[in-house]
Amino acid sequence: xxxxxxxxxxxxxxxxxxxxxxxxxxxFARFRITPIxxxxxxxxxxxxxxxxxxxxxxxxxxxxxxxxxxxLTPFADFGIILLLFAIGLELSFNRLWQLxxxxxxxxxxELLIIGSVSAAFFGYYSGMGSTAALALGxxxxxSSTAIxxxxxxxxxxxGRAALSMLLFEDIMIVPIIFILGALxxxxxxxxxxxxxxxxxxxxxxxxxxxxxxxxxxxxLFSQAARTKSxxxxxxxxxxxxxxxxxxxxxxxLSPIVGALIAGLLIAETEYHGxxxxxxEPFKGLALxxxxxxxxxxxxxxxxxxxxxxxxxxxxxxxxFKAIITGSLLRMMGARxxxxxxxxxxxxxxxxxxxxxxxxxxxxxxxxxEVAQFWQTVTAIGLTITPLLARLGRVIARRxxxxxxxxxxxxxxxxxxxxxxxxxxxxxxxxxxxHDQAYVILDSNPDIIxxxxxxxxxxxxxxxxxxxxxxxxxxxxxPALVLTMDEPVLAQRLVNKLRKExxxxxIVARARDTDHAAALYRAGAxxxxxxxxxxxxxxxxxxxxxxxxxxGPVIASIHEKRDEYRERLEVEGELSAKPKLRTSVSEA
Numbered sequence: 001x002x003x004x005x006x007x008x009x010x011x012x013x014x015x016x017x018x019x020x021x022x023x024x025x026x027x028f029a030r031f032r033i034t035p036i037x038x039x040x041x042x043x044x045x046x047x048x049x050x051x052x053x054x055x056x057x058x059x060x061x062x063x064x065x066x067x068x069x070x071x072l073t074p075f076a077d078f079g080i081i082l083l084l085f086a087i088g089l090e091l092s093f094n095r096l097w098q099l100x101x102x103x104x105x106x107x108x109x110e111l112l113i114i115g116s117v118s119a120a121f122f123g124y125y126s127g128m129g130s131t132a133a134l135a136l137g138x139x140x141x142x143s144s145t146a147i148x149x150x151x152x153x154x155x156x157x158x159g160r161a162a163l164s165m166l167l168f169e170d171i172m173i174v175p176i177i178f179i180l181g182a183l184x185x186x187x188x189x190x191x192x193x194x195x196x197x198x199x200x201x202x203x204x205x206x207x208x209x210x211x212x213x214x215x216x217x218x219x220l221f222s223q224a225a226r227t228k229s230x231x232x233x234x235x236x237x238x239x240x241x242x243x244x245x246x247x248x249x250x251x252x253l254s255p256i257v258g259a260l261i262a263g264l265l266i267a268e269t270e271y272h273g274x275x276x277x278x279x280e281p282f283k284g285l286a287l288x289x290x291x292x293x294x295x296x297x298x299x300x301x302x303x304x305x306x307x308x309x310x311x312x313x314x315x316x317x318x319x320f321k322a323i324i325t326g327s328l329l330r331m332m333g334a335r336x337x338x339x340x341x342x343x344x345x346x347x348x349x350x351x352x353x354x355x356x357x358x359x360x361x362x363x364x365x366x367x368x369e370v371a372q373f374w375q376t377v378t379a380i381g382l383t384i385t386p387l388l389a390r391l392g393r394v395i396a397r398r399x400x401x402x403x404x405x406x407x408x409x410x411x412x413x414x415x416x417x418x419x420x421x422x423x424x425x426x427x428x429x430x431x432x433x434h435d436q437a438y439v440i441l442d443s444n445p446d447i448i449x450x451x452x453x454x455x456x457x458x459x460x461x462x463x464x465x466x467x468x469x470x471x472x473x474x475x476x477x478p479a480l481v482l483t484m485d486e487p488v489l490a491q492r493l494v495n496k497l498r499k500e501x502x503x504x505x506i507v508a509r510a511r512d513t514d515h516a517a518a519l520y521r522a523g524a525x526x527x528x529x530x531x532x533x534x535x536x537x538x539x540x541x542x543x544x545x546x547x548x549x550x551g552p553v554i555a556s557i558h559e560k561r562d563e564y565r566e567r568l569e570v571e572g573e574l575s576a577k578p579k580l581r582t583s584v585s586e587a
Contacts, residue, residue, distance in 0.1 A: 013066050016046055021288050039288045040383045043295020050300075069296040076293045077255075079286030080146050080351070082279065084170070084256040085241045087149060087163070088263015089276045096264065099164050106161070106332055107168025110346075114141040114324050135365045136374060138176055139356035140317055142169050143346040144382055145256075146290055151389045152345060156443050157338040161329055162346060170256055173352055175199075202253040206261060209244055213265035221271040230278060237275050240266065273488045273515075294351070298379045306373075313377045318388070322347040337396035344392030348381035397460070413476040414438050418463045418493075419483035420447040420456070423509060427481055428456055439472055464493060479505040487515045491522050498523025536560060 024038035044050050052065040066072065096103075119137030122128045128136070145166045152159040217240065224236045241262045248258035266272050303310055326343025330336065357375055360366040414437035417424045424440055431438045440458040442448050451458040461468030474480065480497065482490050487510075494508055508524045510516035516527035536557050543553045 009068070009071065012063060013071055016064060016066055017072075017285075017289055017292065019064075020046070020292065021285060024288070035288070037383070037386050039291035040295040040298075043292035044298050044300065045295075046292075047296030047298075049296070049298065066292075066296065069293050072289055072293050072296075075286060076290035079288070079290040081241065081245050081255055081259040082282060082286050083146055083149070085259040085263040086276065086279060087145075087154065088260045088265075089267050089272050089279075093264055093268065099160065099167075102161065102164030102332075103167050106328060107165045109328055110165050110325055111138070111141050111169055111172060113328070114321055117324070118320070132360070132366050132370075135356065135360035136370075139353045139360070140349050140374070140378075141321075142173075142350035142352040142356070143321075144348060144350040144352075144385060145170060146287060146351055147348075147382060147385045148345055150287070151386060152342075153443075157334065158342045158345065161334065161338065161342045165325070165346060167260075169350075169352065170260070173355070176356065197252075201251040202248060202257075205247050205251050205253075206257070209247060209258065209261050210265070213240075213244075213262070214268070217265050218269050218271075221266070221269060221275070225271060225274075233274060234278050237266075237279055273491075276488050277491070290351070294379055294382050297354075297375065298383070299376070303376060303380070310373070310376060310380070313373075314380050317349060317377065317381065318347040336399045340399055341392040341396040344395065345385070345389050347388060348385045349378040351382070353378045413473065413478060414457075415479045415481060416441060416469065416472055416474060416477050417481045417483060418442070419509075420444070420451045420458050421483060421485075423483040424481075425451065425454075425456060427483065436478075441468060441472060464489065469497075474501065474504070477504070479507060482506070482508040484509070485511065487511050487518075491515075491518050494519055494524050495522040 020039070020042040024035050024042055028035045028038040046052060046065045047069060048067050050065070051061050052067045055062045055065060055067060115134070115138035117137070118140055119130075119133040122136050123130055123133035126133070143162075143166060148162050148166065149159070152162045154160065154163050220236055220240070221233070224233045241259050244258035244262035245255035246258070248261075249255040266275050322343040324343075325346050326339045329339035329342055334342070354375055357366065357371045357378075361368055361371040415431060417427055417438055417440045420440045420442035424442075428438050428440060438457060440448075440451055440456055441461050441463055442451075442458065443460070443462040448458050448460045459472070461471070463469055469480075474497075482493065484490055490508055494506055497504060497506060505525050506523065507526045508519045508528070510519055510527045510529045513529045516529040519527040539560075540553055540557055543556075544550055
């Protein structure tokens, strides 16, 4: 009939996903709940085991449901690729080298112990063959990169520990799948040869990516930056991540290895902040697609019919993995609170568990019925991971005794300092000198404990997530000071705070004049470029000590500061000349 609306299946799925994102993100943000749970619940609702099962009875439901989750798999895989790319952007080769002991020490121990002990348990108590027990044991040993890292971040002690173990797990995905294939009844004896070829070819591709990327990427992004076109910058970023992922996938390695390398290479350039900012919305949406596919795999009817066994399996896996991971961290010197929180957070199985189970099933290593049972257990574990994260934080605070802000002080107006490092403490000292109330907020419990031992007013909390700032009385705060040395995060936080609190005085630490301009555009009241002020102070010290009169020196410094004000106004496209304040750099 003329005028009848006809949508392709892909378009229908896209509308369902975008509509879900438009509902989940603001609603769950309103109630301060992570949208991870919301996306999984949406997947359960609109999937083939939810409203999708009623399409035959009500034809209109096909416009708001997804009956074939397989169509979303490429988008979900792309979401994980973008996530690993973003993780690489937050790291650098120097930082990764600093984590090598955790990656190959803690990571290898965690995977080996959990996998082997689980395999022994399944082989002894369940009567599985050795190959099936190994496949299931190591499949359950993986934890979810896609869900854990967005919750923990990579800067805190918990985030660093989780990142180290997850990086090693990502490295071991391909060898484990190849080994299972070699041990399978259907294997023709060439599994070891295939594995060797893959590792050799993959190593050569990685070496080429490292060499070519080191020289080509700065030039590529420099040309994109000169055009001042966000679209071209986005296109260049997607070209790099997709190209690197395809290169490693072509050799048999996981595409996420290429994505991680691409992120690490760009992190070494001066354009990493812009790339991270421009890729963030795409990463979030693609990750939402992945979470929706997880929800679609959950069949509530089957879970209800075998509820006791499934729940026992879920609890058993969570408790066992939490104990092993936490114990390993304690043995390696981590604090009790860090070990506990990380262990609980890493307790769930992973999306990689589903991949290994599928590979083992196709190789006839594991029965389809057994694989389906553990896929259900994995989906439930992934769903409750955000709840486990919250539980881990609560237990960690009880163990370590990280104090909350006393109730009677919550209404007192005071300046909020985000970041308890040397810069934050120096600002606190100056506020005390002038009888001004303050409180330091930091997400690192070690920094908080150190600050409190030195007599500073400090409390634990994440300024980006949750209600930490509201709890500290941001509505009554005379000012908020950002001392964090994380340019992109600081810019986003300033932008968010300015929208929510138009009259708030926001003073932010800037890495350089470009970052200061970005902070001013985001809404900062004052931005302090530490490289400029430290350079001016050094110049003053040199000129005075070599005999130049103090008056002309101070005058020239003021002139140079004015010159940078004008540059900030022009290059930063600001409506007025910004103010520059002297800062003390953090050592």
